[in-house]
Amino acid sequence: MEETLTKYIPNIMNKLPVFYQSIEETFIMVGWSGAISFVIGLFLGIVITVTKPGNILQNRMIYHVLDKIVNFFRSIPFIILLAGLVPLTRMIMGTAIGVEGAIVPLVFGCTPFFTRQIETTLADVNPGLIEAAQSMGLSNIDIIIRVYLKESVAGIARATTITIISLIGLTAMAGAIGAGGLGDFAIRFGHQRNQPDVTYTTVVVLVIIVTVVQIIGNYVAKKNTH
Amino acid sequence: MIRFENVNKDFNTKGNTVHAVRNVNFEIDKGEIFGIIGFSGAGKSTLVRCINLLERPSSGKVYIGDEEITALSVKELRKHRKKIGMIFQQFNLFASRTVYQNVEFPLKGSGLTKEQKKQKVEKLLELVELKDKANAYPSSLSGGQKQRVAIARALANDPEILLSDESTSALDPKTTKSILDLLKKLNTQLGITIVVITHEMQVIKDICDRVAVMKDGEVVEYGDVFDIFANPTHKTTKEFVERTTNLCRVYDLIDENREIVRLKENQAILRFKYLERNISEALVSQLSRKFALDINIIFGNIEMIGDNPIGGLVSIVKGKSEDIDAAMQYLRDKNVGVEVILDGRNAN
Ligand SMILES: Nc1ncnc2c1ncn2[C@@H]1O[C@H](COP(=O)(O)OP(=O)(O)OP(=O)(O)O)[C@@H](O)[C@H]1O
Numbered sequence: 001m002e003e004t005l006t007k008y009i010p011n012i013m014n015k016l017p018v019f020y021q022s023i024e025e026t027f028i029m030v031g032w033s034g035a036i037s038f039v040i041g042l043f044l045g046i047v048i049t050v051t052k053p054g055n056i057l058q059n060r061m062i063y064h065v066l067d068k069i070v071n072f073f074r075s076i077p078f079i080i081l082l083a084g085l086v087p088l089t090r091m092i093m094g095t096a097i098g099v100e101g102a103i104v105p106l107v108f109g110c111t112p113f114f115t116r117q118i119e120t121t122l123a124d125v126n127p128g129l130i131e132a133a134q135s136m137g138l139s140n141i142d143i144i145i146r147v148y149l150k151e152s153v154a155g156i157a158r159a160t161t162i163t164i165i166s167l168i169g170l171t172a173m174a175g176a177i178g179a180g181g182l183g184d185f186a187i188r189f190g191h192q193r194n195q196p197d198v199t200y201t202t203v204v205v206l207v208i209i210v211t212v213v214q215i216i217g218n219y220v221a222k223k224n225t226h
Numbered sequence: 227m228i229r230f231e232n233v234n235k236d237f238n239t240k241g242n243t244v245h246a247v248r249n250v251n252f253e254i255d256k257g258e259i260f261g262i263i264g265f266s267g268a269g270k271s272t273l274v275r276c277i278n279l280l281e282r283p284s285s286g287k288v289y290i291g292d293e294e295i296t297a298l299s300v301k302e303l304r305k306h307r308k309k310i311g312m313i314f315q316q317f318n319l320f321a322s323r324t325v326y327q328n329v330e331f332p333l334k335g336s337g338l339t340k341e342q343k344k345q346k347v348e349k350l351l352e353l354v355e356l357k358d359k360a361n362a363y364p365s366s367l368s369g370g371q372k373q374r375v376a377i378a379r380a381l382a383n384d385p386e387i388l389l390s391d392e393s394t395s396a397l398d399p400k401t402t403k404s405i406l407d408l409l410k411k412l413n414t415q416l417g418i419t420i421v422v423i424t425h426e427m428q429v430i431k432d433i434c435d436r437v438a439v440m441k442d443g444e445v446v447e448y449g450d451v452f453d454i455f456a457n458p459t460h461k462t463t464k465e466f467v468e469r470t471t472n473l474c475r476v477y478d479l480i481d482e483n484r485e486i487v488r489l490k491e492n493q494a495i496l497r498f499k500y501l502e503r504n505i506s507e508a509l510v511s512q513l514s515r516k517f518a519l520d521i522n523i524i525f526g527n528i529e530m531i532g533d534n535p536i537g538g539l540v541s542i543v544k545g546k547s548e549d550i551d552a553a554m555q556y557l558r559d560k561n562v563g564v565e566v567i568l569d570g571r572n573a574n
């Protein structure tokens with residue numbers, strides 16, 4: 001087994017610890033920035049939805065400001081975010097490089113995307129259900145939790161899946177500026193030192209991760225669709 | 227029980243104002259089934275939503291009992307809403323919850339224990355005859371079953387009032403009938419006041435005690451269902467009454483110039499309308515005997531509202547011209563409406 005592997009992917013086999021570490025870094029980056037983006041994105045998605053004119057907490061001002069901010073960040077290419085956010089990242093994390101340095105730009109790159117996904121999902125909740133809940137005397141916070149969120153579990157699972165997958169793509173890009181992780185690994189060895197087996201193996205690992213995420217996402221979505 | 231006082235509701239959209247409800251004043255009594263009928267856009271939903279303040283009147287007051295609900299604080303209002311159930315055309319069930327969970331939904335915060343909630347939900351499901359569907363999801367139910375779940379849910383907090391906004395409009399006639407029967411049953415068994423919005427006169431006829439007819443935001447006619455039916459005064463009401471009968475099909479025959487309506491000169495097409503309660507005389511045979519007329523009924527529509535027949539006949543009457551006139555006078559004296567639809571006597 002080991003012999004075969006050494007034969008086909010020699011450059012991976014001779015730096016297995018580095019390889020494993022970059023997988024771990026990818027997980028750390030995706031995990032942290034994903035978790036932070038999930039919380040912020042979910043919150044913003046809800047706020048934008050309920051403050052939209054005609055909805056339960058309509059507030060033109062809040063709606064338009066948030067809407068514009070999300071649009072603004074969504075339209076900035078990630079590679080520019082990476083560079084542009086260096087000062088902010090330094091301020092928050094104390095460093096702008098490595099895994100830690102990548103988390104701030106990843107959150108900025110990912111949250112607006114997730115926010116929009118959440119907003120779209122919540123917009124699918126039939127307004128009739130909100131009306132029914134209101135007619136039963138539910139408070140607004142109850143309507144958000146017991147109607148908007150509860151009815152959207154499947155949609156949120158799908159949105160999360162898509163977001164994690166695109167986040168994995170972003171971490172690979174962040175690798176380009178030395179953030180660590182699989183992207184960094186592939187560029188450093190596969191590209192710069194011309195070790196194609198490194199590139200291929202990295203791609204295979206990424207495909208496996210993405211597939212697993214997709215399968216889990218589909219499962220959760222399906223479980224919650226009635 | 228529910229009283230509207232000078233209620234107005236305007237909507238401002240993109241510069242122009244829609245007066246959805248204008249100057250509405252009337253009262254719905256405790257324990258009655260009250261119908262609100264009107265064509266699309268008449269303002270029925272808006273008016274009814276002023277009862278639980280899903281829509282806040284632009285001006286005017288709404289009272290429930292002695293309480294002016296338009297003056298309640300947000301918190302008091304929420305408490306009040308629990309006492310007003312509402313059902314909708316599109317059922318509005320929570321797709322992510324089972325039938326049981328849907329019915330249990332409004333009970334959160336009611337202070338009942340889990341066991342009490344269970345008993346309550348089961349009792350409600352029994353009431354709407356859906357006990358066996360407790361663990362089903364709404365997507366697997368038929369329209370009629372969905373509306374039953376919605377009704378059970380609306381009753382969870384023992385409301386005194388049930389608002390029904392076109393609750394049968396998405397259902398076929400047979401299912402409509404069963405839902406209307408259920409509403410009627412709730413009304414008699416629980417004494418709950420029911421407000422029914424509809425655009426079908428049949429619904430009003432089947433279950434309502436009194437009715438308000440709406441047009442362009444105004445209540446144009448209001449009263450006892452039989453009276454409104456027998457003597458519609460407003461054009462809109464007449465249209466609704468007309469629609470529920472097949473009597474107007476005679477006009478189609480005339481338009482198509484069908485054989486049967488090509489009259490000879492001793493014939494006329496007359497329409498008789500029963501206007502009064504307790505008409506139980508054998509009118510047709512009397513006319514035939516007294517005035518030596520041949521009467522050929524081509525359309526008939528007579529229904530019972532309560533214990534009173536209502537409706538009319540369209541018939542081709544054949545006889546001497548003066549006898550036909552005398553017969554018409556006879557009927558008018560008996561307070562039966564007579565309308566000459568086509569007269570062959572002066573055709574030539
Ligand atoms: N939220 C709203 N914003 C603006 N206009 C509205 C709103 N709700 C209702 N309207 C307008 O008010 C009028 C009355 O509407 P309403 O829904 O009360 O009619 P309806 O009698 O219930 O009709 P339907 O039989 O179609 O349900 C309509 O012209 C409608 O367009």
Ligand SMILES: [Mg+2]
Pocket residue numbers: 270271272391392
């Ligand atoms: Mg309506």
